[in-house]
Amino acid sequence: MTTSTSSKKILVNDCTLRDGMHALGHQYSVEQMVAVARKLDEAKVDIVEVSHGDGLQGNSFNYGFSAHTEREYIEAVRAELKYARLAALLLPGIGTRADIDEAKAMGVDTIRVATHCTEADVARQHIEHGRKLGLDTVGFLMMAHMTPTAELVRQAKLMESYGAHCVYVTDSAGALLMEETREKVGALREALECQVGFHNHNNLGLGVANTIVAIEAGADRVDGSVAGMGAGAGNCPLEVLIAVCERTGIATGLELYPLIDCADQIVRPLQRRPVQTDGNALMLGYAGVYSSFLLHTERAAERFGVDPRDILVELGRRGMVGGQEDMILDVAMELKSR
Amino acid sequence: MTTSTSSKKILVNDCTLRDGMHALGHQYSVEQMVAVARKLDEAKVDIVEVSHGDGLQGNSFNYGFSAHTEREYIEAVRAELKYARLAALLLPGIGTRADIDEAKAMGVDTIRVATHCTEADVARQHIEHGRKLGLDTVGFLMMAHMTPTAELVRQAKLMESYGAHCVYVTDSAGALLMEETREKVGALREALECQVGFHNHNNLGLGVANTIVAIEAGADRVDGSVAGMGAGAGNCPLEVLIAVCERTGIATGLELYPLIDCADQIVRPLQRRPVQTDGNALMLGYAGVYSSFLLHTERAAERFGVDPRDILVELGRRGMVGGQEDMILDVAMELKSR
CATH class of the missing domain: 3.20.20.70 (Aldolase class I)
Incomplete structure (x- = not known):
């Protein structure tokens, strides 16, 4: 080939x-x-x-x-x-x-x-x-x-x-x-x-x-x-x-x-957080979520005490795309209140 | 497929x-x-x-x-x-x-x-x-x-x-x-x-x-x-x-x-050394060298002050295989004296 x-x-x-x-x-x-x-x-x-x-x-x-x-x-x-x-x-x-x-x-x-x-x-x-x-x-x-x-x-x-x-x-x-x-x-x-x-x-x-x-x-x-x-x-x-x-x-x-x-x-x-296929990064690919959502998601997960994987799966389910970064906090909040 | x-x-x-x-x-x-x-x-x-x-x-x-x-x-x-x-x-x-x-x-x-x-x-x-x-x-x-x-x-x-x-x-x-x-x-x-x-x-x-x-x-x-x-x-x-x-x-x-x-x-x-495709690990694949030679090679390179990549390329050239770990030091020594 x-x-x-x-x-x-x-x-x-x-x-x-x-x-x-x-x-x-x-x-x-x-x-x-x-x-x-x-x-x-x-x-x-x-x-x-x-x-x-x-x-x-x-x-x-x-x-x-x-x-x-x-x-x-x-x-x-x-x-x-x-x-x-x-x-x-x-x-x-x-x-x-x-x-x-x-x-x-x-x-x-x-x-x-x-x-x-x-x-x-x-x-x-x-x-x-x-x-x-x-x-x-x-x-x-x-x-x-x-x-x-x-x-x-x-x-x-x-x-x-x-x-x-x-x-x-x-x-x-x-x-x-x-x-x-x-x-x-x-x-x-x-x-x-x-x-x-x-x-x-x-x-x-x-x-x-x-x-x-x-x-x-x-x-x-x-x-x-x-x-x-x-x-x-x-x-x-x-x-x-x-x-x-x-x-x-x-x-x-x-x-x-x-x-x-x-x-x-x-x-x-320079990498404060190693750039690697760890669990949350893997979940981006698995759930089909925009890669630049990773750090936003980890911050939101920590702030609301929810599993970042759950946020990522939900973002993927909703088909969120670049420009909808503000929805990450909304999803984290919703998951918290469930 | x-x-x-x-x-x-x-x-x-x-x-x-x-x-x-x-x-x-x-x-x-x-x-x-x-x-x-x-x-x-x-x-x-x-x-x-x-x-x-x-x-x-x-x-x-x-x-x-x-x-x-x-x-x-x-x-x-x-x-x-x-x-x-x-x-x-x-x-x-x-x-x-x-x-x-x-x-x-x-x-x-x-x-x-x-x-x-x-x-x-x-x-x-x-x-x-x-x-x-x-x-x-x-x-x-x-x-x-x-x-x-x-x-x-x-x-x-x-x-x-x-x-x-x-x-x-x-x-x-x-x-x-x-x-x-x-x-x-x-x-x-x-x-x-x-x-x-x-x-x-x-x-x-x-x-x-x-x-x-x-x-x-x-x-x-x-x-x-x-x-x-x-x-x-x-x-x-x-x-x-x-x-x-x-x-x-x-x-x-x-x-x-x-x-x-x-x-x-x-x-x-647990990983003292991150397990990742960094330069020396990449060179194993590039040179076709047994993966478990990596740490042995890095130790030999440090001991003799030579580039571990040069050792790996030489090991690959010589077709070294598992069981020949002792040759790593020999190669490092030779490279040092060149």
């Missing part, structure tokens, strides 16, 4: 400094970001993403205040990158087109516009705007496990029609099984002219496997984070992915040892 | 109290073993394995002394199990037939006889003896990535001919890719009348994925450890595997929550 993919260079997008913000409650210091960015650039990562975990303007009461402003983070990392392109994430409704203008002015090359997997239409103006500005423009269909493949393809075609250079199957809950990943990525690859991407979380321990499956199914870009640094059980751990790609004969062009050094010496020591 | 396997009940063998010994330098207390065994039994694990990490009589200078005798561990766990069968591991040359007699007398139900993947013939007398004693008798072909599939099948047929009820593809280095797992397990399933098993390590982050692939390819028994507690990056994490099996429709009969509680509350707090 790998022979068909072995000649294509896969683009690698690192999320350590964006999705990884979730794992730290958005508290990276600028120096920490710079140290990570230096190693990523040395490892020849194609694209380095920097934003609040919930994208540009996520720095807020509802999504959590970050230690520094977006400008401070982005400008510091921009100055560090010699090889890699710089990306930022934007969730329409949290960020606006004006934020894309500002991102471009700060030297961002790639804008990634993320919506729930059935709401591509709200990304229209942002994707069109990114294209107009000459940015590498990506559409991100989040919580992709929640919608049938045919509908996901329809949504992806909308994003392509707005001008996206690449549309992602985004497994925000880390809930996709391998066959589901193969089916969804393969269907997008078949239906689209533009690139297809894949982003996931390790909540079911399938982070690396599903990314390999996605590449086999035709993905052109894949995401990972050093030491998995991301929401929930973390993203696909980038250094592990690159080792497996090397053994599999998938061409990425990335260098393994700087990534391992970055994971062991810089990123893992 | 999963529909064909969904009706078959998969037998689950837990290795937390055997392979997990490696992760603790063989220092479980009896009370810790009992606490884990109680949860495994509550979760309806089919088979619970208890032995020194390197099998019966591994308690020695070369393989590391354990905190208690085998008898103390086995008898304490035996008294705790109401549902699960009790297994012990034996590596011919470390343990002997007399140890199988003794294991049976202590209430062991399953004897697992492990050899390097090209040395099934040294297991003949032990497998025959296990059968003669009426034990559930398993052959374990270790470092399965090191030999071509046709030769692995030939070795497995030898173990079957000696009387094994089940023969394992054992990925001791955590080095198998998914297609390799599918090929090897599928070939054994095709060639043998007896059961086929699969045991692996998470060194390439594929612990859960490869176990699912093995089940799809026809495995009848699979191994896992709670929180992955095992050598190297650990075994397939059992609680994660069971969650994925449930979502996939694979019947195991195991209960998820007692496994999660055991992982979060009992096993992970």
Whole structure:
């Protein structure tokens, strides 16, 4: 299966400094970001993403205040990158087109516009705007496990029609099984002219496997984070992915040892809460819940004295998606009063 | 692919109290073993394995002394199990037939006889003896990535001919890719009348994925450890595997929550060194080195002031296998003097 993919260079997008913000409650210091960015650039990562975990303007009461402003983070990392392109994430409704203008002015090359997997239409103006500005423009269909493949393809075609250079199957809950990943990525690859991407979380321990499956199914870009640094059980751990790609004969062009050094010496020591598939992170994947709900849920569980697993199962049952973070407290309160 | 396997009940063998010994330098207390065994039994694990990490009589200078005798561990766990069968591991040359007699007398139900993947013939007398004693008798072909599939099948047929009820593809280095797992397990399933098993390590982050692939390819028994507690990056994490099996429709009969509680509350707090796919553990899979060499290698690297990754790459290049632990120091010394 790998022979068909072995000649294509896969683009690698690192999320350590964006999705990884979730794992730290958005508290990276600028120096920490710079140290990570230096190693990523040395490892020849194609694209380095920097934003609040919930994208540009996520720095807020509802999504959590970050230690520094977006400008401070982005400008510091921009100055560090010699090889890699710089990306930022934007969730329409949290960020606006004006934020894309500002991102471009700060030297961002790639804008990634993320919506729930059935709401591509709200990304229209942002994707069109990114294209107009000459940015590498990506559409991100989040919580992709929640919608049938045919509908996901329809949504992806909308994003392509707005001008996206690449549309992602985004497994925000880390809930996709391998066959589901193969089916969804393969269907997008078949239906689209533009690139297809894949982003996931390790909540079911399938982070690396599903990314390999996605590449086999035709993905052109894949995401990972050093030491998995991301929401929930973390993203696909980038250094592990690159080792497996090397053994599999998938061409990425990335260098393994700087990534391992970055994971062991810089990123893992920063993790206040180990980023791993422990019980609550596993339950995200099992219940199909947005990975960035993990820390919110653990705080709510402690505050109301309820089992975080029960909160997660209930959030999954109700089909809660990103933007409904305030419902976590409501669910915890309800469970408490039962 | 999963529909064909969904009706078959998969037998689950837990290795937390055997392979997990490696992760603790063989220092479980009896009370810790009992606490884990109680949860495994509550979760309806089919088979619970208890032995020194390197099998019966591994308690020695070369393989590391354990905190208690085998008898103390086995008898304490035996008294705790109401549902699960009790297994012990034996590596011919470390343990002997007399140890199988003794294991049976202590209430062991399953004897697992492990050899390097090209040395099934040294297991003949032990497998025959296990059968003669009426034990559930398993052959374990270790470092399965090191030999071509046709030769692995030939070795497995030898173990079957000696009387094994089940023969394992054992990925001791955590080095198998998914297609390799599918090929090897599928070939054994095709060639043998007896059961086929699969045991692996998470060194390439594929612990859960490869176990699912093995089940799809026809495995009848699979191994896992709670929180992955095992050598190297650990075994397939059992609680994660069971969650994925449930979502996939694979019947195991195991209960998820007692496994999660055991992982979060009992096993992970015991880990002095987190059992995870960090740099050195990743290098085991990348270089194809026996997982239980990890701690030996880290100690040798520190003693001689060399990069543990360089030792692991050299051990892989030389094709070192279990039993050659003394070569680790030699390699470290050589690298130091270069």
